[in-house]
Amino acid sequence: MTSYINKINDYIKSLDYETQNALQNISLNKHYKKGDLLLRQNEICSKSYLLINGIARKYYLNDGKEITTELYFENDLAISFDSYTLQQPSKEFIEALTDVTVSVISYQTFQEAKKNFPKLLTLDLMLTEYYGMWVENRLFQFHTMTATQRYLDILTKSPHIIQSVPLTIIASYLGISLETLSRIRAKI
Amino acid sequence: MTSYINKINDYIKSLDYETQNALQNISLNKHYKKGDLLLRQNEICSKSYLLINGIARKYYLNDGKEITTELYFENDLAISFDSYTLQQPSKEFIEALTDVTVSVISYQTFQEAKKNFPKLLTLDLMLTEYYGMWVENRLFQFHTMTATQRYLDILTKSPHIIQSVPLTIIASYLGISLETLSRIRAKI
DNA sequence: TGTATTATTTGACCTAAGTCAAATGTCGTA
DNA sequence: TACGACATTTGACTTAGGTCAAATAATACA
Numbered sequence: 001m002t003s004y005i006n007k008i009n010d011y012i013k014s015l016d017y018e019t020q021n022a023l024q025n026i027s028l029n030k031h032y033k034k035g036d037l038l039l040r041q042n043e044i045c046s047k048s049y050l051l052i053n054g055i056a057r058k059y060y061l062n063d064g065k066e067i068t069t070e071l072y073f074e075n076d077l078a079i080s081f082d083s084y085t086l087q088q089p090s091k092e093f094i095e096a097l098t099d100v101t102v103s104v105i106s107y108q109t110f111q112e113a114k115k116n117f118p119k120l121l122t123l124d125l126m127l128t129e130y131y132g133m134w135v136e137n138r139l140f141q142f143h144t145m146t147a148t149q150r151y152l153d154i155l156t157k158s159p160h161i162i163q164s165v166p167l168t169i170i171a172s173y174l175g176i177s178l179e180t181l182s183r184i185r186a187k188i
Numbered sequence: 189m190t191s192y193i194n195k196i197n198d199y200i201k202s203l204d205y206e207t208q209n210a211l212q213n214i215s216l217n218k219h220y221k222k223g224d225l226l227l228r229q230n231e232i233c234s235k236s237y238l239l240i241n242g243i244a245r246k247y248y249l250n251d252g253k254e255i256t257t258e259l260y261f262e263n264d265l266a267i268s269f270d271s272y273t274l275q276q277p278s279k280e281f282i283e284a285l286t287d288v289t290v291s292v293i294s295y296q297t298f299q300e301a302k303k304n305f306p307k308l309l310t311l312d313l314m315l316t317e318y319y320g321m322w323v324e325n326r327l328f329q330f331h332t333m334t335a336t337q338r339y340l341d342i343l344t345k346s347p348h349i350i351q352s353v354p355l356t357i358i359a360s361y362l363g364i365s366l367e368t369l370s371r372i373r374a375k376i
Numbered sequence: 377t378g379t380a381t382t383a384t385t386t387g388a389c390c391t392a393a394g395t396c397a398a399a400t401g402t403c404g405t406a
Numbered sequence: 407t408a409c410g411a412c413a414t415t416t417g418a419c420t421t422a423g424g425t426c427a428a429a430t431a432a433t434a435c436a
Binding site for chain 3: 407408409410411412413414415416417418419420421422423424425426427428429430431432433434435436
């Protein structure tokens with residue numbers, strides 16, 4: 001599936017000058033401080049955020065508890081998918097876990113750009129396909145793997161997560177309690 | 189999210205005659221008997237199946253056990269998403285749970301059609317967005333709900349599933365053992 | 377350097393769900 | 407209608423993971 005990221009990047013590089021330029025022109029770099037919220041619950045996700053550097057996460061509240069649904073690193077695209085797609089209020093927050101720099105494109109502007117530069121429509125489809133496969137894979141893990149297996153999977157495939165994100169957040173990302181995560185780590 | 193299905197259907201209805209016709213021309217109705225496999229593990233999912241009538245499911249094998257990942261009813265679109273998108277061998281099977289009639293479109297033909305009828309590209313994006321939201325919602329359920337809650341969710345939102353699909357399959361779809369499902373049902 | 381604050385670990389106990397085995401139900405067809 | 411093949415339930419016991427409380431790190435910064 002990493003190969004699909006490469007395919008997307010290749011596609012972007014292969015775009016004609018005009019389309020590349022259009023993308024460039026509707027993008028705007030922004031900085032956020034650690035702890036800042038890029039998106040709040042109940043707001044409509046009207047922008048997409050491409051992480052230039054730093055770390056961020058997406059989470060929602062489940063009777064008072066924060067459940068982390070996605071972690072973002074360099075080159076990851078951060079949106080609340082259903083809020084962005086349906087332009088309806090978001091259930092999720094997006095929060096900067098460190099100081100971050102992002103490249104922002106507004107939903108509306110991107111929709112317009114797709115009309116004038118049809119290749120952006122294909123890009124949109126590719127990004128959506130990628131996200132679909134990513135979520136499907138995560139669902140698969142919850143469907144069939146134990147907490148220990150899910151932790152080991154992160155440890156091997158995404159060790160940077162373990163190194164740079166507090167255990168409380170990793171635990172909620174894995175769908176287990178902080179204590180259970182601590183015990184899993186002790187056992188290994 | 190049902191509203192998004194309506195939006196997709198409206199979009200299809202609003203398509204110009206040529207595009208509608210193109211879709212029509214690349215579709216082919218096929219019949220399968222109960223128990224037939226529309227897609228086998230390790231095969232590439234080179235076709236999409238729109239259920240005209242009957243019931244089908246998608247599943248994979250997890251050390252010998254069948255794990256159902258999706259149930260299909262009338263008007264549902266059945267594919268193994270990552271196999272279809274990447275045109276790589278499928279981890280999943282698609283099986284007819286009853287006799288079914290499907291409208292089949294080949295991946296290759298559809299890719300070609302998208303070039304000549306750009307509105308099909310938008311349709312592809314909409315369908316992919318819908319699937320993304322559907323999977324996201326299912327992941328949410330596994331992330332935060334108990335088995336009983338997940339069962340009750342099906343019971344209220346999709347009672348036709350409970351009525352028409354054997355409990356063994358529903359249990360695997362819920363990610364629990366058959367015995368646990370039986371006990372949940374006894375308690376309610 | 378000391379102390380407050382936050383992050384992580386450990387202990388004791390509880391609960392949801394799994395496993396294995398056996399008992400019932402249900403249904404199609406000879 | 408009886409019998410084999412599934413489908414579903416029930417029982418007894420095990421296990422993964424949760425909860426609450428307390429004990430240690432680790433950090434930050436006055």
